[in-house]
Amino acid sequence: xxxxxxxxxxxxxxxxxxxxxxxxxxxxxxxxxxxxxxxxxxxxxxxxxxxxxxxxxxxxxxxxxxxxxxxxxxxxxxxxxxxxxxxxxxxxxxxxxxxxxxxxxxxxxxxxxxxxxxxxxxxxxxxxxxxxxxxxxxxxxxxxxxxxxxxxxxxxxxxxxxxxxxxxxxxxxxxxxxxxxxxxxxxxxxxxxxxxxxxxxxxxxxxxxxxxxxxxxxxxxxxxxxxxxxxxxxxxxxxxxxxxxxxxxxxxxxxxxxxxxxxxxxxxxxxxxxxxxxxxxxxxxxxxxxx
Amino acid sequence: xxxxxxxxxxxxxxxxxxxxxxxxxxxxxxxxxxxxxxxxxxxxxxxxxxxxxxxxxxxxxxxxxxxxxxxxxxxxxxxxxxxxxxxxxxxxxxxxxxxxxxxxxxxxxxxxxxxxxxxxxxxxxxxxxxxxxxxxxxxxxxxxxxxxxxxxxxxxxxxxxxxxxxxxxxxxxxxxxxxxxxxxxxxxxxxxxxxxxxxxxxxxxxxxxxxxxxxxxxxxxxxxxxxxxxxxxxxxxxxxxxxxxxxxxxxxxxxxxxxxxxxxxxxxxxxxxxxxxxxxxxxxxxxxxxxxxxxxxxxxxxxxxxxxxxxxxxxxxxxxxxxxxxxxxxxxxxxxxxxxxxxxxxxxxxxxxxxxxxxxxxxxxxxxxxxxxxxxxxxxxxxxxxxxxxxxxxxxxxxxxxxxxxxxxxxxxxxxxxxxxxxxxxxxxxxxxxxxxxxxxxxxxxxxxxxxxxxxxxxxxxxxxxxx
Numbered sequence: 001x002x003x004x005x006x007x008x009x010x011x012x013x014x015x016x017x018x019x020x021x022x023x024x025x026x027x028x029x030x031x032x033x034x035x036x037x038x039x040x041x042x043x044x045x046x047x048x049x050x051x052x053x054x055x056x057x058x059x060x061x062x063x064x065x066x067x068x069x070x071x072x073x074x075x076x077x078x079x080x081x082x083x084x085x086x087x088x089x090x091x092x093x094x095x096x097x098x099x100x101x102x103x104x105x106x107x108x109x110x111x112x113x114x115x116x117x118x119x120x121x122x123x124x125x126x127x128x129x130x131x132x133x134x135x136x137x138x139x140x141x142x143x144x145x146x147x148x149x150x151x152x153x154x155x156x157x158x159x160x161x162x163x164x165x166x167x168x169x170x171x172x173x174x175x176x177x178x179x180x181x182x183x184x185x186x187x188x189x190x191x192x193x194x195x196x197x198x199x200x201x202x203x204x205x206x207x208x209x210x211x212x213x214x215x216x217x218x219x220x221x222x223x224x225x226x227x228x229x230x231x232x233x234x235x236x237x238x239x240x241x242x243x244x245x246x247x248x249x250x251x252x253x254x255x256x257x258x259x260x261x262x263x264x265x266x267x268x269x270x271x272x273x274x275x276x277x278x279x280x281x282x283x284x285x286x287x288x289x290x291x
Numbered sequence: 292x293x294x295x296x297x298x299x300x301x302x303x304x305x306x307x308x309x310x311x312x313x314x315x316x317x318x319x320x321x322x323x324x325x326x327x328x329x330x331x332x333x334x335x336x337x338x339x340x341x342x343x344x345x346x347x348x349x350x351x352x353x354x355x356x357x358x359x360x361x362x363x364x365x366x367x368x369x370x371x372x373x374x375x376x377x378x379x380x381x382x383x384x385x386x387x388x389x390x391x392x393x394x395x396x397x398x399x400x401x402x403x404x405x406x407x408x409x410x411x412x413x414x415x416x417x418x419x420x421x422x423x424x425x426x427x428x429x430x431x432x433x434x435x436x437x438x439x440x441x442x443x444x445x446x447x448x449x450x451x452x453x454x455x456x457x458x459x460x461x462x463x464x465x466x467x468x469x470x471x472x473x474x475x476x477x478x479x480x481x482x483x484x485x486x487x488x489x490x491x492x493x494x495x496x497x498x499x500x501x502x503x504x505x506x507x508x509x510x511x512x513x514x515x516x517x518x519x520x521x522x523x524x525x526x527x528x529x530x531x532x533x534x535x536x537x538x539x540x541x542x543x544x545x546x547x548x549x550x551x552x553x554x555x556x557x558x559x560x561x562x563x564x565x566x567x568x569x570x571x572x573x574x575x576x577x578x579x580x581x582x583x584x585x586x587x588x589x590x591x592x593x594x595x596x597x598x599x600x601x602x603x604x605x606x607x608x609x610x611x612x613x614x615x616x617x618x619x620x621x622x623x624x625x626x627x628x629x630x631x632x633x634x635x636x637x638x639x640x641x642x643x644x645x646x647x648x649x650x651x652x653x654x655x656x657x658x659x660x661x662x663x664x665x666x667x668x669x670x671x672x673x674x675x676x677x678x679x680x681x682x683x684x685x686x687x688x689x690x691x692x693x694x695x696x697x698x699x700x701x702x703x704x705x706x707x708x709x710x711x712x713x714x715x716x717x718x719x720x721x722x723x724x725x726x727x728x729x730x731x732x733x734x735x736x737x738x739x740x741x742x743x744x745x746x747x748x749x750x751x752x753x754x755x756x757x758x759x
Binding site for chain 2: 102
């Protein structure tokens with residue numbers, strides 16, 4: 001493809017919008033893997049679950065997917081808390097999280113995907129909303145609302161989580177649980193309860209991220225697999241558990257993927273995330289803003 | 292463990308002997324479908340044993356088994372395509388005629404190639420990620436599958452996303468039918484994999500691996516070269532997976548990226564050792580044979596999506612309630628119930644429990660298929676009895692006081708079920724299958740009510756260990 005300035009600018013803008021969405025997809029993993037040290041590889045499967053919930057309610061009742069996702073937050077939070085309880089009793093308490101905990105989440109990923117295939121088949125599903133078609137134009141730069149709205153929602157969610165984690169007692173306790181559980185106990189907070197809350201929040205973000213995903217693109221059950229490499233690449237590149245780092249890394253990956261797709265073809269885009277992941281692990285495992 | 296004193300050459304001989312018996316039995320029955328099904332099961336045995344060398348012995352989870360498998364398969368495709376296009380690469384001459392004479396390569400050579408390629412991929416991935424915490428390696432392997440798939444999709448020489456056709460010969464000299472030949476090759480590969488796994492287990496390498504699994508920091512501190520050992524494990528494990536994949540294009544006839552990189556290989560490679568038991572070579576073998584056969588039956592009677600669901604659920608259930616796997620359960624049972632020597636009482640319970648697990652798992656599949664189609668009521672009944680049977684068998688192995696009662700109940704329920712099944716479809720297969728099930732059920736009930744078994748389960752578990 002021929003190189004031109006407006007193509008480049010458009011690709012970068014598209015990449016930044018995509019990056020905002022990636023931040024929403026990754027923030028849950030940043031909390032679970034980065035802060036709590038729970039390697040929840042089933043995270044993308046829960047995002048797809050969120051997409052399908054948005055799809056079902058949108059196609060039957062015609063409610064806006066973003067409203068659905070906000071209504072669904074408590075449900076996903078509860079799901080997350082239940083999963084954490086099972087994980088804690090079965091693996092964390094016995095000190096077996098390394099091998100069997102990973103296999104447990106892999107099994108969850110697999111069960112969710114196959115269940116969705118059995119119920120909905122492998123057809124692509126999509127939602128209807130006013131902002132999916134049109135796009136905003138400033139000069140020669142296009143802002144498709146389909147990308148812009150998810151990006152804004154994602155940034156708002158990100159801001160809310162950052163404020164929660166840095167300003168509230170529970171949020172600070174979540175940060176502390178990874179560093180010093182004994183100190184946390186001395187502050188009269190139960191580490192298990194704090195972790196359960198944090199994991200619940202991590203899964204709750206899937207409700208919103210899932211709705212955003214199905215606004216951006218049609219979804220089928222195995223789409224989640226493409227996001228596994230992406231979310232962990234962003235999480236590691238950003239520095240585990242650092243939310244600002246996650247945001248920067250997400251934007252970076254979005255732009256690089258968008259440029260790759262524009263100038264080399266979209267079929268190469270999935271390889272970008274892995275390349276970045278491997279380079280980061282080899283060169284700077286602590287990530288951009290690592291502790 | 293029982294029988295752990297057998298020396299390695301003798302073990303190899305025994306394995307070859309077992310392999311021969313399996314092959315001759317196949318010859319005797321001589322149904323092509325059995326070779327097809329058997330090939331798939333054996334392929335899973337190799338994958339499971341290979342996964343276990345890294346996952347079970349070292350404690351490092353590899354989610355990318357499908358990628359290593361597919362690398363082996365695609366190296367075969369690449370060589371096959373190369374053979375077809377020799378005249379394009381070289382003009383008429385010495386090199387071309389030499390190459391023409393060598394190609395097409397026989398499958399054992401392709402297996403070696405596939406093993407080398409996948410081994411190198413394993414080494415590379417391991418080198419970049421194994422210096423970090425274990426989770427990073429697991430994540431990297433997960434992403435590796437996506438990337439290698441992207442590469443293959445974009446590589447037109449091996450067919451890209453359209454896939455590649457491999458036309459296999461109808462027959463092969465000496466052996467006869469080609470599928471029989473492929474089955475024989477996979478059987479040989481299985482023996483190789485099992486011998487490698489057992490040799491590693493009993494060598495210094497294996498002890499090194501075990502120290503990594505138990506406490507890597509302590510191992511490092513006592514001078515175990517952990518990084519080098521882990522790299523050896525990834526390379527060997529990756530190579531074996533590639534070897535399992537190399538004959539695959541010839542088996543399937545048409546290879547496309549989505550099938551070669553399918554999640555089914557990744558999940559089976561993990562689930563089979565986890566369900567069988569990860570500490571030694573028997574675990575993955577047992578797990579792979581059981582789950583492999585179960586899936587063959589399930590994909591014929593129900594659908595391939597449902598059989599993957601069964602594997603996923605079994606994996607989650609086993610890692611939660613039986614983290615030691617089936618072999619581990621049996622070992623724990625023997626340690627507690629028959630510490631000195633194998634008593635008839637313990638052997639009887641063990642046989643009944645093993646039967647309960649196997650019959651229960653197959654019963655779930657048959658019950659599901661009947662419940663979803665022909666006979667909903669009988670199917671649902673069979674499903675319930677099967678789940679009870681599995682629970683009872685688990686309880687028996689765990690020496691739970693409720694187990695004999697539950698076992699008695701589920702075996703009693705099995706008797707009318709068997710009679711209904713034979714009455715509904717009085718075919719020869721059904722008569723043999725359910726007839727023997729009823730006979731075993733009667734024997735099991737008798738055993739459960741015997742005084743010896745009752746005394747085994749009447750003591751609290753702590754006391755059990757103390758008295759024995």
